[in-house]
Amino acid sequence: MIKNFIKIASRGLKKRILFTLINVIGLAIGLGSSFVIGNWVWQELNYDKQFEGHSRIYRISVSYFNSDIFARGPEALVNELRSNSTELNQVAPLFSWFDDQLEVNGNNFKEDVYFSDSSFFDLFSFDFIHGNSKTSFLKSNSVILTKSLAIKYFGIDSVIGREIKLHSTDKTYYITGVVNDEPNSHFASKIWFYKEVSNNIKWTSANPFIYVKLKKDHYLSDLENRLELIKKHIVYPFFQDNIPYSKWQTNYSFHILPLTDIHLAPAMKFEMKAGGNLSNVRIFTFVSILLIVIASINYINLSTAQSIRRSKEICIRKTLGTSRYGIVKQFLTESFLTSTFSMVIGFFLAVLFSLMLEAYTGEKLNSGLFNNVFQILIYVLLSLLVGVLTGVYPALYMSKLNLALILKNSDQGRGDRLFQNILVVVQFAVSVSLIIGSLVVYKQLNHLKNGDLGINQNGVIVIENLNQLGSKTDDFINRLNNNSSIQLTTKHTRVPGDKSSLISTFKSNEMEIDEPFEIFEADENFIEVFGLHLQKGRNFNSDIKSDSLSVILNESAVRAMSLSNPLGTNLKEGYHVVGVVSDFVFQSFYDEPQPVVLMYNTQGRSLSARFITNPKHVIDQLSSAWSIYGIAEQLEFEFLEERFGQLLSKEKSLSKTLIFFTVISILISCMGLFGLAAYFVHERKGEIGIRKTFGASTSDIVLLFLIIFLKMIFIAICIGIVLSVYTMNQWLQSFEYRVSIDFGLVILSSTTILIAAIITVAYTSYKGGCINPIEAIRHH
Numbered sequence: 001m002i003k004n005f006i007k008i009a010s011r012g013l014k015k016r017i018l019f020t021l022i023n024v025i026g027l028a029i030g031l032g033s034s035f036v037i038g039n040w041v042w043q044e045l046n047y048d049k050q051f052e053g054h055s056r057i058y059r060i061s062v063s064y065f066n067s068d069i070f071a072r073g074p075e076a077l078v079n080e081l082r083s084n085s086t087e088l089n090q091v092a093p094l095f096s097w098f099d100d101q102l103e104v105n106g107n108n109f110k111e112d113v114y115f116s117d118s119s120f121f122d123l124f125s126f127d128f129i130h131g132n133s134k135t136s137f138l139k140s141n142s143v144i145l146t147k148s149l150a151i152k153y154f155g156i157d158s159v160i161g162r163e164i165k166l167h168s169t170d171k172t173y174y175i176t177g178v179v180n181d182e183p184n185s186h187f188a189s190k191i192w193f194y195k196e197v198s199n200n201i202k203w204t205s206a207n208p209f210i211y212v213k214l215k216k217d218h219y220l221s222d223l224e225n226r227l228e229l230i231k232k233h234i235v236y237p238f239f240q241d242n243i244p245y246s247k248w249q250t251n252y253s254f255h256i257l258p259l260t261d262i263h264l265a266p267a268m269k270f271e272m273k274a275g276g277n278l279s280n281v282r283i284f285t286f287v288s289i290l291l292i293v294i295a296s297i298n299y300i301n302l303s304t305a306q307s308i309r310r311s312k313e314i315c316i317r318k319t320l321g322t323s324r325y326g327i328v329k330q331f332l333t334e335s336f337l338t339s340t341f342s343m344v345i346g347f348f349l350a351v352l353f354s355l356m357l358e359a360y361t362g363e364k365l366n367s368g369l370f371n372n373v374f375q376i377l378i379y380v381l382l383s384l385l386v387g388v389l390t391g392v393y394p395a396l397y398m399s400k401l402n403l404a405l406i407l408k409n410s411d412q413g414r415g416d417r418l419f420q421n422i423l424v425v426v427q428f429a430v431s432v433s434l435i436i437g438s439l440v441v442y443k444q445l446n447h448l449k450n451g452d453l454g455i456n457q458n459g460v461i462v463i464e465n466l467n468q469l470g471s472k473t474d475d476f477i478n479r480l481n482n483n484s485s486i487q488l489t490t491k492h493t494r495v496p497g498d499k500s501s502l503i504s505t506f507k508s509n510e511m512e513i514d515e516p517f518e519i520f521e522a523d524e525n526f527i528e529v530f531g532l533h534l535q536k537g538r539n540f541n542s543d544i545k546s547d548s549l550s551v552i553l554n555e556s557a558v559r560a561m562s563l564s565n566p567l568g569t570n571l572k573e574g575y576h577v578v579g580v581v582s583d584f585v586f587q588s589f590y591d592e593p594q595p596v597v598l599m600y601n602t603q604g605r606s607l608s609a610r611f612i613t614n615p616k617h618v619i620d621q622l623s624s625a626w627s628i629y630g631i632a633e634q635l636e637f638e639f640l641e642e643r644f645g646q647l648l649s650k651e652k653s654l655s656k657t658l659i660f661f662t663v664i665s666i667l668i669s670c671m672g673l674f675g676l677a678a679y680f681v682h683e684r685k686g687e688i689g690i691r692k693t694f695g696a697s698t699s700d701i702v703l704l705f706l707i708i709f710l711k712m713i714f715i716a717i718c719i720g721i722v723l724s725v726y727t728m729n730q731w732l733q734s735f736e737y738r739v740s741i742d743f744g745l746v747i748l749s750s751t752t753i754l755i756a757a758i759i760t761v762a763y764t765s766y767k768g769g770c771i772n773p774i775e776a777i778r779h780h
Helices: 002-015 017-045 074-083 118-123 147-154 221-237 245-250 279-306 306-317 323-360 373-399 403-409 418-452 466-481 545-549 555-560 615-628 642-649 649-683 685-693 698-732 745-770 773-779
Strands: 057-064 088-104 107-116 129-130 142-146 163-166 171-179 190-194 207-212 250-257 460-463 484-493 503-506 515-522 532-536 552-556 577-579 596-600 606-611 637-639
Touching: 002 323, 017 279, 017 323, 017 373, 017 649, 057 221, 074 088, 074 221, 088 118, 118 142, 142 147, 142 649, 147 171, 190 466, 207 221, 207 552, 221 245, 221 250, 221 373, 279 323, 279 373, 279 418, 279 649, 306 323, 323 373, 323 515, 323 649, 373 545, 418 642, 418 649, 418 698, 460 545, 460 642, 466 484, 466 606, 466 615, 484 515, 484 745, 515 555, 545 552, 545 577, 545 596, 552 555, 555 596, 555 773, 606 615, 615 637, 637 642, 642 649, 649 745, 685 745, 698 745
Parallel strands: 107 190, 142 171, 515 596, 552 577
Antiparallel strands: 057 207, 057 250, 088 107, 088 163, 088 207, 129 171, 142 190, 163 171, 460 606, 460 637, 484 606, 503 515, 532 577, 552 596
């Protein structure tokens, strides 16, 4: 029986080859896109789950004095937990040092390096290729690295016993282990040097990342209670504040985060690397569902639209005794065959789409696309489920057709036009929403790159290894200042847009306690080079001796200090306020502006220059000036806009990926519209022939069908605008500096979808309008 159903279904699909191809290709594109998105979502939701006992591993962070939460914690906490905590199996610190210099076989490399002791590899079950977690990290000169880094340095991964010299410790280490890379982890570390935990008793630091693993018979609440005891009986006495603990306790907090939540959790200060974004995961999950819905609508619409052609077939089947259940099974078999073909093609399209997206966005998306058996099973079940859901309505609709009415040539078999129209509206409403969403994301990224963020990112180059010049630094700076390509230079201790942070506490007379502020130490050119806006007062002045203790606040710092008239305000340790600048972005586009204090310092370790010619020419000029001093190390530089661009890497990927799948949604929708329009034209051939006999032109026929379909498209545009404006406004709320959704975006999106719909319908109806009226009437 089943074999018979499949044979009949296959014949029917071949007979209606145009509509079969539209259905199969449309579903394949929808399923292939969903497989790609599903794989990415799966990866995002399964970060760090490869480590044994991941559900019992947590990271402890700290915040104090109303500061943001630091991803790290005090080193003193590591010693305290190791000594007195009975709830934990392991306590592992992980120290980091950004952009350190390594010497390997006479070659220099720059890496973010990490330090820990044997507890780190006891806690985290890294896959060792050479060496092992028990014995490879016991000596003070041990270093463990990943396979990719071993190949980068030595060309092979079998490198046990090889030497690596570290610049920051001026010490030679010996490789004792090589581990496989862990791409699906929040860890940015690829190399770990051995370091003992010191006896640091300061609770105001936030140096190592602190990881703990609970014993199997203990719970998170036990760890929370332990940290509360430490805070009350050890941290509170350390500060020696003359206020009751009940009032003081909000000044200092420990924060516990499960290991598997770190990647998608809101970013903290001093994270190892940029994490994921839960909003993006939700957006793409929704997009994946929408793409399947759009493709499924094509199948439902075309299947029900063909009901008049198949009504005679159904009539004969019922006459010969086929039950309604039998007809339902026949149509469901066709749906299963269609979804199966679509699934197979969808797997190939998924690989193709992944490769296209990788080339377009620069992110690796096909990692493990079909490596996980459980994922493949989900893809197969999803395809079969789509087959069932898309086939149910056409099957039930066709099976209920009235035999007597069909034989009388009534409109019984013409399909449910209202339902078809609703599905077309849903399809194009989704497409309009995706177009508007893509344009909003693009506009927001453009604003963050070129808008007024309190700082001018463009035309600034940062020299990162100025310290290599030593006593020749001033001469190098003088050469740059005399270069016609350079407008101005500035020395400073930190660069806006980098990972580092420098914090100091300040107190004005209006404040009850000292509070932390972000610090930028710089000379008098800093404000002009970085394009900051001086709102009040003056800049630093090297001719004024008292400026060694002068500071310039940003607007948020003025509010934090509760200053109504900040100029001339005296702060602790003799500092005084001489100016106020506007708030500016320096680490995150999402958070509210942080209170910043600019302090006068002409001995900064970094150098930035604002240039007035094209970047390539500036690089040549700087490299030429650098080469004069005969330094072996090459000039290291970065453009400020590139540094800020790294803060938006996830959003750039979101924008490009959303555009890619928006194009796919429009393609699927237009395929369905093409099929539906082709069917309508075929169904009304007789009417077209009569109209042409009475003088109607081909353009009149085209206009007739355009009016029918454009009514639905206009309704879809209105619904899509409302949905997308609401959704994207919610997304924009996460940015402190954001754009508004203007009328131009709406017009552009509506015009795009209108043009696509008009071209699709006009082409189909034009072909129908060109038929011979005599042949059409004879056929009718």
